[in-house]
């Protein structure tokens with residue numbers, strides 16, 4: 001296995017992974033991978049040109065017929081071996097994630113565990129792929145249905161979940177008999193290469209799982225290649241829309257999950273200590289770099305002052321620093337992300353929000369690398385009296401910034417959530433079962449939590465948002481994932497035709 005970044009003494013040069021082995025980049029284009037906690041450049045990542053992308057896709061295409069024809073039982077055994085290896089080595093993968101993403105180790109381990117749940121779901125593929133059969137649908141005529149793999153499938157993933165998001169898709173795709181080209185985020189590429197090596201150890205035939213590193217050139221190759229049959233994308237809304245439009249125009253099936261602005265509605269009867277704890281967990285976990293992070297807290301009625309005080313007290317107590325140390329919150333992924341987030345806090349202040357807790361200043365538990373300005377830290381930030389016209393509300397900030405909006409009634413809260421163009425996740429905090437039931441029925445969002453702030457569905461349900469948070473009609477994993485990575489075939493059979501009815505050009509009818 002690749003050594004973890006902690007062990008390394010020199011900046012590594014990374015590669016693609018195709019046909020079961022590492023493949024050097026040939027384009028001459030590279031991007032830097034950094035450790036966000038120290039600012040050090042830890043790796044140079046090759047960015048594929050069109051020829052390199054075509055050869056990785058060709059490796060997946062070459063492996064498809066053999067993998068499609070491999071028995072379901074053998075495919076499933078390899079999935080189980082992948083699961084066992086991942087269980088044994090999960091801490092290594094978590095370390096790699098922390099070193100490139102910055103999230104604290106426990107959070108990285110949690111991400112791996114949530115991905116592993118999809119591997120476990122996909123281990124049940126023999127059951128999930130069972131078709132249906134009807135005997136004697138017409139006299140002497142039987143009908144059965146099967147689901148078959150698509151071919152080469154493309155997966156394009158974001159920086160914030162380098163292991164879990166690819167695992168939303170590839171265990172199901174592979175178990176169903178497809179071959180995969182994964183294009184990870186260029187900011188956090190090592191997890192994908194590590195998982196490719198794990199597949200090899202698990203006995204996956206060469207070429208079934210491939211990694212194509214790169215930027216827009218690599219993405220465009222996947223969106224337009226006639227050999228790629230589907231695209232599963234997760235990232236920001238503008239790119240999700242572009243991916244959806246381009247890949248569907250090239251005849252592919254596409255699921256493109258986009259950005260988010262998740263609201264947590266707190267009703268006046270809620271347990272405010274519980275709500276404050278959960279607002280802090282959901283707002284500042286992973287430094288707010290989660291698509292299910294709560295970024296807008298909607299306080300209903302007269303609870304806002306008390307709730308803001310309770311959240312502020314908890315936010316001030318958080319310890320921010322290098323995710324490999326025992327901190328609550330790590331850095332942001334890049335220097336550019338830090339600049340963007342502090343820019344939004346500046347704008348919120350200028351536009352009239354009250355900065356209750358200010359993450360622009362603070363102490364961080366981290367050692368800067370030599371010749372750098374150090375890690376990309378922004379502390380937890382709490383903004384109160386935020387208005388719906390302010391950029392801190394209209395835009396996805398993707399950082400540790402929690403905005404409080406005050407409304408008078410439940411109806412105003414629901415109207416506010418429904419007017420937002422995103423619809424990924426939302427939560428309501430209340431002790432009123434009737435209000436909670438009404439909320440889950442009325443709110444126009446894909447994933448709802450009732451006293452659960454980050455309602456990420458289990459692997460056997462499907463993950464996906466509404467509105468600008470998802471383009472396409474299929475969510476990730478669960479039975480929707482199985483349908484996405486397979487296509488249906490219905491077979492009508494007649495072995496006995498005693499009537500020998502002769503030529504009849506009429507439309508076949510049942511009898």
Ligand code: NAD
Pocket residue numbers: 156157158159160161165183184185186214215216219220234235236237239240257258259260290291396398424465469
């Ligand atoms: P991003 O959109 O910048 O990048 C996602 C992927 O697209 C990467 O692999 C990247 O290389 C590629 N890409 C970037 N710019 C491109 C371009 N111009 N043309 C073609 N490809 C391009 O997203 P990110 O910053 O890596 O991730 C954060 C975003 O992802 C946030 O908006 C977050 O909400 C979203 N996200 C959504 C979900 C979800 O389930 N809806 C889950 C995780 C993250």
